[in-house]
Amino acid sequence: MMSVGRKVIFYVLLIISAVLVAGPAVMAIVMSFMTNQDILTASMPTTLSFDNYVAAFERFPLFNFLLNSFIVSVVIMLGQLALSSLAAYAFVFLEFKGRDVLFYLFIATMMVPFEASIIPNFHIIRDLGWIDSYAGLTIPFFATTFGTFLLRQNFKQIPKELREASHIAGIGDFKFYLTVVLPMSRTSLVTLGVYGFLTSWNMYLWPLLATTNDTVRTVQIGLKQLQTQEQLNDWGVIMAGAVIVIIPTLILLFLGQKKLQTGLTEGAVK
Amino acid sequence: MSTVSPIIEKKEDFAAQINRVKKQKRMTGLLKGILFLLPSIILFGVFVFYPLFRTMYLSFFLTDAKGATTVFVGLENYVYMFSDPIFLKSIKNTFLFVIYTVPATVIISLFLAVISNEKLKGIGLFRTIFTSTMGISVAAASVFWLYLFNPTMGLLNQILEVFGAESIGWLTNPKWAMIAIAITTIWMNIGFTFLILLGGLQSIDTSLYESAEIEGSGYFYKLRRITVPMLSPTLFFVITVSIINSFQTFGQIDILTQGGPANETNLIVYSIYREAFVNYQFGSASAQAIVLFILILLMTALQFKLGERRVHYQ
Numbered sequence: 001m002m003s004v005g006r007k008v009i010f011y012v013l014l015i016i017s018a019v020l021v022a023g024p025a026v027m028a029i030v031m032s033f034m035t036n037q038d039i040l041t042a043s044m045p046t047t048l049s050f051d052n053y054v055a056a057f058e059r060f061p062l063f064n065f066l067l068n069s070f071i072v073s074v075v076i077m078l079g080q081l082a083l084s085s086l087a088a089y090a091f092v093f094l095e096f097k098g099r100d101v102l103f104y105l106f107i108a109t110m111m112v113p114f115e116a117s118i119i120p121n122f123h124i125i126r127d128l129g130w131i132d133s134y135a136g137l138t139i140p141f142f143a144t145t146f147g148t149f150l151l152r153q154n155f156k157q158i159p160k161e162l163r164e165a166s167h168i169a170g171i172g173d174f175k176f177y178l179t180v181v182l183p184m185s186r187t188s189l190v191t192l193g194v195y196g197f198l199t200s201w202n203m204y205l206w207p208l209l210a211t212t213n214d215t216v217r218t219v220q221i222g223l224k225q226l227q228t229q230e231q232l233n234d235w236g237v238i239m240a241g242a243v244i245v246i247i248p249t250l251i252l253l254f255l256g257q258k259k260l261q262t263g264l265t266e267g268a269v270k
Numbered sequence: 271m272s273t274v275s276p277i278i279e280k281k282e283d284f285a286a287q288i289n290r291v292k293k294q295k296r297m298t299g300l301l302k303g304i305l306f307l308l309p310s311i312i313l314f315g316v317f318v319f320y321p322l323f324r325t326m327y328l329s330f331f332l333t334d335a336k337g338a339t340t341v342f343v344g345l346e347n348y349v350y351m352f353s354d355p356i357f358l359k360s361i362k363n364t365f366l367f368v369i370y371t372v373p374a375t376v377i378i379s380l381f382l383a384v385i386s387n388e389k390l391k392g393i394g395l396f397r398t399i400f401t402s403t404m405g406i407s408v409a410a411a412s413v414f415w416l417y418l419f420n421p422t423m424g425l426l427n428q429i430l431e432v433f434g435a436e437s438i439g440w441l442t443n444p445k446w447a448m449i450a451i452a453i454t455t456i457w458m459n460i461g462f463t464f465l466i467l468l469g470g471l472q473s474i475d476t477s478l479y480e481s482a483e484i485e486g487s488g489y490f491y492k493l494r495r496i497t498v499p500m501l502s503p504t505l506f507f508v509i510t511v512s513i514i515n516s517f518q519t520f521g522q523i524d525i526l527t528q529g530g531p532a533n534e535t536n537l538i539v540y541s542i543y544r545e546a547f548v549n550y551q552f553g554s555a556s557a558q559a560i561v562l563f564i565l566i567l568l569m570t571a572l573q574f575k576l577g578e579r580r581v582h583y584q
Contacts, residue, residue: 116566
């Protein structure tokens with residue numbers, strides 16, 4: 001048991017740290033309900049209202065941006081789940097010549113930062129006519145080594161005898177993958193899904209390049225627009241926009257925190 | 271004699287058959303393996319490997335505004351790049367930025383992980399708060415700090431004013447801009463780093479602490495002798511990831527300073543972005559991208575080499 005004195009010290013440290021870490025986000029949330037008058041005079045909020053949120057949605061195609069972000073994130077998430085589970089299955093259950101070479105090829109992709117190959121990537125998307133399209137925003141991110149390794153770690157724990165037994169029962173590999181392996185790995189699929197959604201929702205550089213108008217523009221770039229256009233005057237509206245942007249990911253993070261914690265380290269090569 | 275030969279013949283026939291089946295099995299195995307891996311391989315080919323070689327290729331050329339190569343210039347882009355004070359500054363800034371952000375992020379997150387690894391009531395809430403910055407996008411985080419750094423209304427200068435200190439031009443003063451970007455980045459990265467380190471702490475065998483307790487060891491002795499050594503693989507992982515992340519910083523620069531004042535916060539990815547998509551110099555931008563690629567490659571290799579000796583593996 002911890003002594004009372006030590007407990008007090010820990011709580012004091014925890015509370016101070018929590019205030020500092022949560023400070024900027026809490027401040028933004030409070031500001032998003034404040035009137036511009038209160039913000040400019042730096043007073044404590046005298047009245048709280050939803051006016052900033054109404055204004056943000058009225059003056060900007062914020063709803064469109066949110067919908068775009070949602071579509072892009074869900075499509076990337078599903079694409080990553082499909083491709084990395086297929087690849088992980090091959091690495092764990094299938095034995096064939098050249099498997100190790102392909103495995104090293106996957107590792108090699110981790111050495112190439114997306115930022116370093118962004119110029120040809122942009123040209124590819126442009127030449128395919130994928131600028132301002134969901135395809136251009138999503139397909140380049142479907143294949144992921146991190147996801148493949150995360151699932152590979154998990155698939156390894158499924159006994160190989162299960163596969164042999166289903167082969168004898170006349171069940172092929174693809175059916176075994178669909179009906180046995182995927183359901184058994186639900187937890188890590190959820191982890192990868194949460195992670196994929198989070199990172200896609202928060203993407204910045206690529207959507208900035210791959211969209212030239214509002215049709216498929218994501219909410220992160222929308223927020224940048226909001227900020228540059230309203231810069232001098234309306235902080236309440238800007239903060240309302242920022243709060244809307246972070247709500248979906250914060251909810252997802254709170255729900256999936258435990259799973260992410262174990263999953264993120266498992267994705268590292270072992 | 272005549273009764274034996276058909277059996278031998280049959281045996282040979284059987285062996286050939288086995289061979290054929292084996293061969294067939296190997297072929298279908300290969301085919302199946304490739305089918306399962308094909309989607310990933312194609313996408314990696316198109317969006318990772320081809321672009322990497324294309325970047326190398328482009329770095330030897332001048333291009334038009336559309337990105338088509340016009341004149342082969344050999345290493346000229348590289349020669350130009352390494353004599354360009356703006357690019358050299360962005361390299362220096364990038365290293366400086368790593369030094370500003372990585373140690374601070376890891377130390378703060380380690381502190382938070384250690385204090386939230388105690389069995390206390392309500393600890394779950396604190397853990398959630400410390401993880402929360404991981405869910406905040408770079409655009410949103412930059413907007414929060416843009417306000418905090420605002421010279422007149424911003425909270426930071428208001429606090430300074432209360433203490434009678436002079437206000438700081440956080441984003442406009444060349445001395446402070448990089449620090450401001452670093453603070454924003456550290457805050458953003460705490461969530462992820464904390465989550466991983468806490469996971470590492472929780473996986474340390476509690477019997478180690480119990481036996482230390484029996485010997486009457488103090489809190490800080492245990493921290494130094496058990497926690498840190500046992501945590502070193504996780505720390506190693508976190509440091510590598512943080513360094514690579516710092517090299518790839520873009521969003522906070524784009525929103526907070528656009529590389530200014532006087533290129534003081536122009537980091538390498540922002541420099542590549544500006545050279546390629548503002549100046550349309552795809553050749554020299556590709557040369558810069560190759561430098562980024564090599565930097566990250568070297569950093570990973572160096573980390574592996576240096577890290578391995580000090581890291582405690584179970």
